[in-house]
Amino acid sequence: MIILDSNIPPGPLEMKWDRRRFSGKLVSPANKRRIKIIVVGTGLAGASAASTLGQLGYQVECFCFHDSPRRAHSIAAQGGINAAKNYQDDGDSVARLFYDTIKGGDFRSREASVYRLAQISTQIIDQCVALGVPFAREYGGQLANRSFGGVQVSRTFYCRGQTGQQLLLGAYSALCWQIERGQVTMRPRTEMLDVIVADGHARGIVVRDLVSGRLSAHTAHAVVLATGGYSNVYYLSTNASGCNVTATYRAWKQGAAFANPSFTQIHPTAIPPAGDHQAKLTLMSESLRNDGRLWVPVSPSDRRSPNAIPPSERDYFLERRYPRFGNLVPRDVASRAVKAICDEGRGVGPGGQGVYLDFSDVIRQQGIEVVRERYGNLFEMYQRITGENAYEVPMRIYPAPHYTMGGLWVDYNLMSTIPGLFVVGEANFADHGANRLGASSLMQGLADGYFILPYTIGHYLATVDSPPIAEDHGAARAALERVEARIKKLLQGKGRRRTAASFHRTLGKILWDHCGMSRCAAGLRAALEAIPPLREEFWQNVVVPGSGDMFNQELEYAGRVADFLEFAELMCHDALHREESCGAHFREEYQTEDGEPRRDDERFAYVAAWEYREGEAPVLHKEPLNFEFVQPTTRSYQ
Amino acid sequence: MLVAGRKRRGGYRRIVKLTLRIWRQRGPNERGGLVTYQVDDISPDMSFLEMLDALNQQLIMAGEEPVAFEHDCREGICGSCSLVIDGVPHGPDRGVTTCQLYMRRFADGKTITIEPWRARAFPIVKDLVVDRRALDRIMQAGGYISVNTGGAVDGNTLLIGKEEAETAMDAASCIGCGACVAACKNASAMLFVAAKVAHLATLPQGKPERTRRVMAMVQAMDREGFGSCGNQYECEAVCPKNISVRFIALLNREYLRAGILGTKMPAQSDPPHGESY
Ligand SMILES: Cc1cc2nc3c(=O)[nH]c(=O)nc-3n(C[C@H](O)[C@H](O)[C@H](O)COP(=O)(O)OP(=O)(O)OC[C@H]3O[C@@H](n4cnc5c(N)ncnc54)[C@H](O)[C@@H]3O)c2cc1C
Ligand code: SF4
Ligand code: FES
Numbered sequence: 001m002i003i004l005d006s007n008i009p010p011g012p013l014e015m016k017w018d019r020r021r022f023s024g025k026l027v028s029p030a031n032k033r034r035i036k037i038i039v040v041g042t043g044l045a046g047a048s049a050a051s052t053l054g055q056l057g058y059q060v061e062c063f064c065f066h067d068s069p070r071r072a073h074s075i076a077a078q079g080g081i082n083a084a085k086n087y088q089d090d091g092d093s094v095a096r097l098f099y100d101t102i103k104g105g106d107f108r109s110r111e112a113s114v115y116r117l118a119q120i121s122t123q124i125i126d127q128c129v130a131l132g133v134p135f136a137r138e139y140g141g142q143l144a145n146r147s148f149g150g151v152q153v154s155r156t157f158y159c160r161g162q163t164g165q166q167l168l169l170g171a172y173s174a175l176c177w178q179i180e181r182g183q184v185t186m187r188p189r190t191e192m193l194d195v196i197v198a199d200g201h202a203r204g205i206v207v208r209d210l211v212s213g214r215l216s217a218h219t220a221h222a223v224v225l226a227t228g229g230y231s232n233v234y235y236l237s238t239n240a241s242g243c244n245v246t247a248t249y250r251a252w253k254q255g256a257a258f259a260n261p262s263f264t265q266i267h268p269t270a271i272p273p274a275g276d277h278q279a280k281l282t283l284m285s286e287s288l289r290n291d292g293r294l295w296v297p298v299s300p301s302d303r304r305s306p307n308a309i310p311p312s313e314r315d316y317f318l319e320r321r322y323p324r325f326g327n328l329v330p331r332d333v334a335s336r337a338v339k340a341i342c343d344e345g346r347g348v349g350p351g352g353q354g355v356y357l358d359f360s361d362v363i364r365q366q367g368i369e370v371v372r373e374r375y376g377n378l379f380e381m382y383q384r385i386t387g388e389n390a391y392e393v394p395m396r397i398y399p400a401p402h403y404t405m406g407g408l409w410v411d412y413n414l415m416s417t418i419p420g421l422f423v424v425g426e427a428n429f430a431d432h433g434a435n436r437l438g439a440s441s442l443m444q445g446l447a448d449g450y451f452i453l454p455y456t457i458g459h460y461l462a463t464v465d466s467p468p469i470a471e472d473h474g475a476a477r478a479a480l481e482r483v484e485a486r487i488k489k490l491l492q493g494k495g496r497r498r499t500a501a502s503f504h505r506t507l508g509k510i511l512w513d514h515c516g517m518s519r520c521a522a523g524l525r526a527a528l529e530a531i532p533p534l535r536e537e538f539w540q541n542v543v544v545p546g547s548g549d550m551f552n553q554e555l556e557y558a559g560r561v562a563d564f565l566e567f568a569e570l571m572c573h574d575a576l577h578r579e580e581s582c583g584a585h586f587r588e589e590y591q592t593e594d595g596e597p598r599r600d601d602e603r604f605a606y607v608a609a610w611e612y613r614e615g616e617a618p619v620l621h622k623e624p625l626n627f628e629f630v631q632p633t634t635r636s637y638q
Numbered sequence: 639m640l641v642a643g644r645k646r647r648g649g650y651r652r653i654v655k656l657t658l659r660i661w662r663q664r665g666p667n668e669r670g671g672l673v674t675y676q677v678d679d680i681s682p683d684m685s686f687l688e689m690l691d692a693l694n695q696q697l698i699m700a701g702e703e704p705v706a707f708e709h710d711c712r713e714g715i716c717g718s719c720s721l722v723i724d725g726v727p728h729g730p731d732r733g734v735t736t737c738q739l740y741m742r743r744f745a746d747g748k749t750i751t752i753e754p755w756r757a758r759a760f761p762i763v764k765d766l767v768v769d770r771r772a773l774d775r776i777m778q779a780g781g782y783i784s785v786n787t788g789g790a791v792d793g794n795t796l797l798i799g800k801e802e803a804e805t806a807m808d809a810a811s812c813i814g815c816g817a818c819v820a821a822c823k824n825a826s827a828m829l830f831v832a833a834k835v836a837h838l839a840t841l842p843q844g845k846p847e848r849t850r851r852v853m854a855m856v857q858a859m860d861r862e863g864f865g866s867c868g869n870q871y872e873c874e875a876v877c878p879k880n881i882s883v884r885f886i887a888l889l890n891r892e893y894l895r896a897g898i899l900g901t902k903m904p905a906q907s908d909p910p911h912g913e914s915y
Contacts, residue, residue, distance in 0.1 A: 130790035134806040141797030173782035
């Protein structure tokens with residue numbers, strides 16, 4: 001039975017984190033050497049955690065499925081990272097970043113955690129600079145900033161269009177140093193497939209060596225999951241092809257509560273799918289909405305080329321619906337508006353899945369060179385993918401699954417409901433509520449990994465006195481057997497008829513239709529009915545060639561799809577139970593007359609944390625959200 | 639969704655038919671060879687990797703093993719994808735990775751040869767997948783600034799001129815793909831190492847350790863079995879991030895400088911810690 005104790009320190013908001021650090025027990029340096037910690041994942045969250053823990057003197061064993069820790073999906077982040085530095089003197093402050101994040105998340109996140117995130121944000125930038133991250137600078141040598149959607153100050157730090165890669169290279173280089181020092185043992189191309197829980201504590205993991213196929217158990221005093229998000233459950237998303245839910249989902253099955261699994265962010269500006277072959281969707285940076293205007297033809301039957309349609313016959317729908325924020329409304333609002341337009345049959349491009357993002361006005365007013373300087377690389381990327389020149393014809397964009405606010409439930413110390421199992425980065429549910437603001441995930445991953453976890457895990461290690469289990473402990477053997485059995489089952493059949501990708505695509509379509517940008521009870525019920533037979537068919541019919549004791553990418557993939565097929569159901573349960581619209585979760589039954597979401601703070605101001613029960617429906621636990629410092633208001637951008 | 643011959647800006651869409659010659663090799667110690675496959679129904683809007691996905695779906699359904707190849711971000715930033723296409727790492731377009739290559743670049747009916755990176759320091763894992771951990775080990779030898787977490791000074795305490803910052807950024811955009819090695823007759827990793835050294839040596843934060851860093855990284859490069867630079871600049875031509883060979887000149891200067899200063903080198907490092915495959 002799960003009990004949710006968020007462990008928030010008492011006292012004023014600004015003092016909570018200081019108090020926690022002061023009250024937390026410390027591990028003596030001599031003891032640290034004897035303590036082993038497993039870190040799974042080497043994205044921003046995992047690499048920063050592993051390197052800092054190594055630096056503190058712990059023995060760290062670090063895993064990732066990539067061939068190199070530097071390739072984690074964090075590498076793909078383009079836009080930037082927020083911090084309340086107020087270098088622009090435009091009125092930013094810790095309190096404002098805190099408030100923007102709480103409001104952006106539509107009042108579904110924990111105040112104390114978000115405040116801490118805002119406090120730490122400034123240290124992150126300093127740390128990254130010290131590590132050699134080449135942030136953009138002004139001519140005078142100071143750090144430069146840009147603005148991002150949903151806020152009115154300029155607080156985003158960036159490295160051209162590759163902030164994620166540069167921040168990750170910083171964390172990776174710190175990790176390299178600790179590997180060289182012998183503090184971190186790095187195991188790339190190794191996939192975690194289960195958690196080992198003994199006496200109620202996380203004590204290790206089971207992994208598969210992706211080259212030899214060998215399975216092994218690794219034990220430690222504590223386990224940290226930094227395994228990223230699961231937007232790939234939708235098949236098509238902006239995520240890298242390897243992103244998956246396996247690590248967190250298997251932890252769920254061992255007793256870690258899963259929080260708000262249905263809160264997924266659909267990003268408004270991705271390049272629309274071009275055909276059935278499509279393997280991923282490419283994000284076009286949010287910054288394009290600073291100058292690009294979204295529109296569709298007023299008449300659905302208007303098939304003229306966009307440049308032939310006069311302004312009076314265009315519907316600039318965001319400017320029309322949200323005169324105050326216009327094209328710069330937050331992501332969830334923009335995505336929904338685009339979808340609504342396309343559902344009305346007014347979408348453009350193949351299948352009517354797209355709207356125009358038009359730069360002709362800014363080109364006319366400020367000149368093509370200005371636009372080229374600001375967005376040249378994005379226009380190039382667009383042309384490479386679509387074959388179209390966006391300086392001459394408007395871009396076409398369509399929303400795409402992008403980020404998962406949901407994740408394993410963690411307390412203020414980033415510990416899951418399994419003692420000794422910590423979760424950092426996108427893999428946990430923390431901080432972003434029902435919608436994440438741009439440039440705040442990189443901030444959260446690094447806050448967790450560099451500055452929060454290394455303290456809070458110490459308190460756990462200092463207060464729980466139990467030696468790690470041996471690698472042939474009963475719990476480890478049982479976990480190994482679970483994994484072995486599952487792999488065997490995947491490889492079993494002869495004469496099977498369908499590829500894992502084909503199942504994945506079908507599942508993605510079900511979720512996109514019923515648990516995507518807008519949801520309703522009937523649709524979610526239909527999804528809950530459609531998923532179990534699909535899963536059944538998967539286990540009957542999926543073809544996985546080759547064997548388990550070799551490098552076998554199709555086996556890896558099929559295993560991830562199998563987990564998606566189970567996890568999708570949990571998402572639908574969560575979306576069905578939440579009878580309100582908040583942030584990215586839009587329930588059609590709960591909207592105002594003009595189509596705006598209706599939040600229900602009376603009934604739903606809580607985090608929904610789900611417990612796994614074998615053979616039964618998941619069980620809901622609630623962490624109430626008490627707003628002591630901000631007053632939840634209607635989140636209006638009109 | 640796409641129909642052949644549908645009129646569209648920029649011409650007509652065609653369905654492409656291709657012959658692929660792909661390097662197949664079951665494991666590091668097995669013999670490999672080129673195997674020929676036919677694919678049709680290739681839309682010009684497909685990426686090169688989506689074309690391989692389509693082939694693999696066919697192979698799986700036919701009960702054969704799919705072609706192993708690396709990919710992850712599929713947008714040119716993670717450095718996973720690594721194919722030699724008709725003899726050129728990352729294929730015919732300049733300044734892009736394999737995953738950013740689109741089929742509209744290829745004529746109908748063409749034969750395309752696809753091979754893995756070839757270099758002594760990059761042993762083949764399977765088919766088109768190679769082991770590039772040697773690059774990580776070079777980084778572990780010294781590709782970092784050794785500062786602890788916490789206690790960093792305010793980021794604006796160090797003023798870094800825009801030009802310096804831009805130069806560091808140019809170098810830092812290396813994605814560690816290893817195409818430069820694959821393109822080089824000597825399989826040298828000079829461009830990679832140069833990019834890494836230049837990134838940190840250009841920034842004031844990286845200066846204190848620059849001497850030790852360049853020595854350690856160059857030694858590690860030699861130890862890993864990468865060849866020496868023959869000044870042919872094939873590396874620059876295939877680099878998806880357009881890393882300039884002038885960074886190699888910078889590397890050479892840094893190395894010379896370190897030599898003149900006569901750094902004491904740490905004893906040859908132990909083998910990299912506990913990596914397993
Ligand atoms: C295209 C794109 C652009 C973005 N741009 C921005 C931006 O501008 N600003 C911003 O703040 N956020 C942005 N985001 C979001 C942000 O990049 C991610 O949320 C964040 O980087 C996640 O970091 P992470 O460390 O939690 O996980 P990841 O970086 O995803 O790392 C996961 C790690 O876990 C490992 N792993 C996973 N499962 C297993 C397993 N079973 N066994 C072993 N290892 C495993 C992987 O190998 C990897 O090392 C963007 C996201 C996308 C998709
Ligand atoms: S220098 Fe260029 S080719 Fe070489 S690894 Fe870096 S990005 Fe790849
Ligand atoms: S798949 Fe990431 S660079 Fe090509």
